[in-house]
Amino acid sequence: MSKVAIIGRPNVGKSTLFNRLVGRKLALVDDQPGVTRDRREGEARFMDLTFTVVDTAGLEEGDPQTLVGRMRAQTETALLDCDAILFVIDARAGITAADRHFAAAVRRVGKPIIVVANKAEGMAGRDGAYEAFGLGLGDPIAFSAEHGEGLGELYDALLEALPPAARLDPDEDDEAAPLVLGEEEDGSELDPEKPLRIAVLGRPNAGKSTLLNRILGEDRLLTGPEPGITRDSIGLETEWRGRKLKLFDTAGLRRRSRVVEKVEKLAVADALRAVRFAEVVVLLLDATIPFEKQDLTLADLVEREGRALVIGLNKWDLVDNKSDKARELRAEADRLLPQLRGARVIPVSGLTGAHVDKLLEAVVATHEIWNTRISTGRLNRWLAPVIDSTPPPAVSGRRIKIRYITQPKARPPFFLLFGNSVETIPESYKRYLVNGLRETFGLFGVPIRLSMRSGGENPYAPKKRRNS
Structure with a gap:
């Protein structure tokens, strides 16, 4: 073009x-x-x-x-x-x-x-x-x-x-062309021909642009020792192992109290928009000072927006005792981010290119999990023994009866639980069910949405015979 x-x-x-x-x-x-x-x-x-x-x-x-x-x-x-x-x-x-x-x-x-x-x-x-x-x-x-x-x-x-x-060929353009292109589609349906949208998020100077230049194979983005170089969320298309990718570089995000200049506020808003349009977010941490409070805030943002998460530990070339450090940080991620437990944590170096392929492998695998759909039959075969062994606690002396569960949509996985008075199920029991779904069906590194709805008959329950 x-x-x-x-x-x-x-x-x-x-x-x-x-x-x-x-x-x-x-x-x-x-x-x-x-x-x-x-x-x-x-x-x-x-x-x-x-x-x-x-x-x-x-x-x-x-x-x-x-x-x-x-x-x-x-x-x-x-x-x-x-x-x-x-x-x-x-x-x-x-x-x-x-x-x-x-x-x-x-x-x-x-x-x-x-x-x-x-x-x-x-x-x-x-x-x-x-x-x-x-x-x-x-x-x-x-x-x-x-x-x-x-x-x-x-x-x-x-x-x-x-x-x-x-110039467009009028024979190939049946409809009148607009003056300019409109808003890009959300891409809510999985389409292998569409590029996988990946936003790279992190604090200032985490090395986001350096990593993206390494993936692109050219110095496409401005880099340097100065923090806050990137302002616009730049979208760049590339291919990796035959898979189309659209990569979004974003401005480094600091604590809100420190963001005072108008331009930085605009850059932050642009970065948040990139997260909403992404499918997978790579949260890039500085491996020498990982899991700062702002890192955890950004991970929580990703979960709230319903995006899949992969954690990249950048500047891995500066870390000593790499094997021990990697195990320690993976355990730390599960402890600090229970809402995204099992998220892949990949050591990487944008400067040397070490483990960049592993990072992209993790992105593609997590994207597949984010698109996972589980049949209603499988879900209910899991649910029955779970509630038999640990039934939901009674609320105000009233017994809660769970009938069945289904998954109406993915991206992220969303589940509906039907039964009597299920809206009164306490948060602790909801977490128990979510953790069970995550462990049983391998839904690691993605948010899980669980909603309650009263009523409904279990289509998988044995049918009662009528008396003739």
């Missing part, structure tokens, strides 16, 4: 334009410059054009070893990999020395360039758009990403700049 890179200095509205083209608020937007750091890709369907649009960090000069320098390297990679460039300026600010400097750099790439004079609404904006002729990059488009003004002119420019393959 053709690629269009959005380039420009910080705070000219690149991410707002990106969101406009993909039809969703994927990229974080704020008045503060430099919000975008990693390059983010999204699929755009613009009239009869379809292409991948790439949001990039602002073009800034900096030493290659600094954060700014590494951000610029990501942007330069996007320039080399695209078919056309949207060079965005702030029409209200007019042409700056930085715009002229970067226009010269973009010209040297040798790709089709479309100058987008953003924020061109109003008289001041139109005057700034006229100034953009001085860049020598062709006719600028007076545009407003926030209000959607200038979309027709942008379409015409993209139609001319992109290869013919970017």
Whole structure:
């Protein structure tokens, strides 16, 4: 698919334009410059054009070893990999020395360039758009990403700049194409053709981006010693052993009391959204300081959202006595996370690549458990001896009679218990049943939902004969 890179200095509205083209608020937007750091890709369907649009960090000069320098390297990679460039300026600010400097750099790439004079609404904006002729990059488009003004002119420019393959074949498109793509489907049904959605969650500096770069086999995400580099939840597709994966990098999550800046609050909200759209969450811990209070809070969040969980112990290359430490931490996980008992705990090193395949094997296996469906017959053959050996306690002198159990849905496994006064069953007995389900049917590392419903006849009970 053709690629269009959005380039420009910080705070000219690149991410707002990106969101406009993909039809969703994927990229974080704020008045503060430099919000975008990693390059983010999204699929755009613009009239009869379809292409991948790439949001990039602002073009800034900096030493290659600094954060700014590494951000610029990501942007330069996007320039080399695209078919056309949207060079965005702030029409209200007019042409700056930085715009002229970067226009010269973009010209040297040798790709089709479309100058987008953003924020061109109003008289001041139109005057700034006229100034953009001085860049020598062709006719600028007076545009407003926030209000959607200038979309027709942008379409015409993209139609001319992109290869013919970017245009949809009308014979293959029976329905009228929307302006842009809509919200992505939830994917509630298991489909082997759909990528398995995996969110990587953890505290700042746990090594999430480094691990994902190792899985992808390239330096796709910005990394470094500075905590809090990642802000956007970037979704990246790859394949592993023939299985399609969609990996979501997320911002490091600190205690809520420490999150005070608006941009970090936006990043946290974006990370939580990634968890809700994921199927499996890899909770990445720093193996040198594992199971901090925030780690347990994040694991609890995963359980509440009903996602499958795999725990990754990153920076394993820094750990001594590895075998003893691994056994100790697996036991610690079961003790501290009883609601997700049996969750797979995988030592891994994003830096060296050690055990990355084991981590992905655990993800795929846990995903299968998350999709498990158990027949009503098997469930009731398990239930009968369980309640015979340990019946539910009477409540206010009233005996509780459990009739049968069934599983109406998976993702995560959800069970319904029928009987008389079952809504009064105490929490301790519910935990007893959940633990029995987990142990008997191997439902490790996934949340289990158990709901009670009064009434109902057991379809598996022996039928009574009628007297003739």
